[in-house]
Amino acid sequence: MRILHHWPLDPWSRQVRLALAEKKLDFETEYQRFWDAPDDLLALNPTGLPPVLVEETEKGRTALCESRAILEYLEETHPEPPLLPGGSADRAEARRLAAWFDVKFSAEVNAYLLHEKLEKRVQSLGAPDMEAIRIGRDALRWHLDYMCGLLDQRDGLAGPRYTLADLVAAAHLSCVDYLGDVPWDDFPAAKAWYQRIKCRPAFRAILADRLPGCPPVDGYQDLDF
């Protein structure tokens, strides 16, 4: 049995859901309001953050924490279909871009947009700060421009095939897209890339997410947007 402790609009939880679905691995989910510091989540992960993947086998129970550690674990234990390219330099490029979105995109875009528009709402932290939202939207345009530069040369962010880089980027961007903040039409190469990703069967559950009291914008789930 495999249980993923997650929050649906947490980009790191989404990465693990996507990887499990790409690799066609069955799992159950446990919804975690992590900002309430639930005891069961803290017992599994001392940071108190999702995602945590609990695997129970005959050999015992393993709790895996931190999205990148979980993704590497899944790649090692279930190599097909691969989410990392074959060559070491190509793998480094996919991991570089995964870090780009986990660190830079997250700090410059989601720390503003997700925090102001979503986290403040569900965690009752007060009204959104419009100046912070403007900063996040400006940074998002810069990131989309960077993505278009990569996608002019290749179909995936890190190379010709879908890799961890695309999965991690899509996990972060899909949360902003839930809020309707991505100016896709101004960035055609990024839009075409996201259309291809939305069509992947592994992405269906992400597009079906509906947060109670905070529905997605129109078009979030549409394959043709």
Next chain:
Amino acid sequence: MRILHHWPLDPWSRQVRLALAEKKLDFETEYQRFWDAPDDLLALNPTGLPPVLVEETEKGRTALCESRAILEYLEETHPEPPLLPGGSADRAEARRLAAWFDVKFSAEVNAYLLHEKLEKRVQSLGAPDMEAIRIGRDALRWHLDYMCGLLDQRDGLAGPRYTLADLVAAAHLSCVDYLGDVPWDDFPAAKAWYQRIKCRPAFRAILADRLPGCPPVDGYQDLDF
């Protein structure tokens, strides 16, 4: 030829120096004042941050960015001596702890102590904020306590052997130690762990670091401190 673009007191640069030394790989270094946004560094890494490892072989030139991507690359291309354990669950634990220090320790300790006491000085950003230093020092005690909890059960942070977890933790802690901010005597298990790490030949170059105009505190380089 192999060139590491680094800044000596950057914890992520230190991780790559340590991994290269553990694996006994020769390299030259290029000192990067990354806050001045040097053109050569920006051309190699669009984030403008060290470390960047440039490898030149007969097949061409590869620029590797982001410490975790570089460490995984080195582990794949030069597996001996290994910095990750053999089993996938054990590898996940080492990677979880590496993420702990790269994300949580960095945000809760080094973002205060290194920033206030070192980065502000070398980047001429004004006087240190004593309240921020107090917050960083309090968080550091909490992290040392967590480390002692792990080290009560095992010699390395992630298991019986030295792994990526120890290397990443030591890279971050050694920067705070350069400033003399680690209350080692209050945390004997962490102190004994750091003593073992200081004795590793791969750590010698780290202990020899001397930043112009900002020397380390007494005891930084001593194996018996």
